[in-house]
Amino acid sequence: MKFRSVMIDAGPMREFTNIVSTISKLSKECILRLSSDQIFFIVCDENSGPAPPILWCEIPQAMFFSEYQLIGLDDDHKDIYLGLTSDRMRSMASEVVIRASAEGRLTLQIKTDMAKVSTRFRDLRVESFGETQNNEDTSRVCCCRVDAKKLSMFLSADMISHNRTIASVVHKKLVVLCLHTDENVKLQCFISGIVY
Structure with a gap:
């Protein structure tokens, strides 16, 4: 199937x-x-x-x-x-892989023994794309594996009326998510990467 x-x-x-x-x-x-x-x-x-x-x-x-x-x-x-x-993704798997590309693509992906589920966003604005200290080739794509429950906690904040969402991915280390409201309020969430 x-x-x-x-x-x-x-x-x-x-x-x-x-x-x-x-x-x-x-x-x-x-x-x-x-x-x-x-x-x-x-x-x-x-x-x-x-x-x-x-x-x-x-x-x-x-x-x-x-x-x-x-x-x-x-x-x-x-x-x-x-x-x-x-x-929700957190019910299917305990971890989510977040990938961001220099071309403005963002992917959220989970894998289980039964299925692979991805949510993709295209044509996003990229404000900057930096380099890592360990000289890994992240010139095109950065990714980070995070806890699904922590990501879900931030996504539930989507009910707050906002005009902008920013995702910052530090390759294999950290994901920072930020909501900006019309009243200049910022809601930030810091999710450490899971390293194996």
Whole structure:
């Protein structure tokens, strides 16, 4: 089975995030069903055993994704089903790899035995791209592995109205995230890198 999708436009991203946030507040567990033309979020009563769903959300994939590729198990089993526990990266893995490139790309990625999940942002403004003391070739890409819970804590601050978000990545050592509000308030989060 394989699944890959790309979401580019800010409007659909916001709407998709709002849908997922709403569902996550209603239930800790959810079934995600991926089909060729629709995405379904299905919530069943936690204590009822096999029963009809109490929530069914149907999303036409073409309205949200610029690219959408799905390969099922075989011709008789084309859809993919995933069980999710409270639709976040920190629930799937304990660590997130953050990559920033000189070309203005930012990637958040997790890996498990079952899946690799990436969130990518393109065409971002790069204010500076420095060099490291140990002479590693970071002229094009910097990356840092961080604790998923700490990153999630910052991402939940997205509810604060802000006009700018800055991410600074010190290769393999530190990620600094900062929200700027219209009232000139800065909210900063410092996440040390995990080194093996």
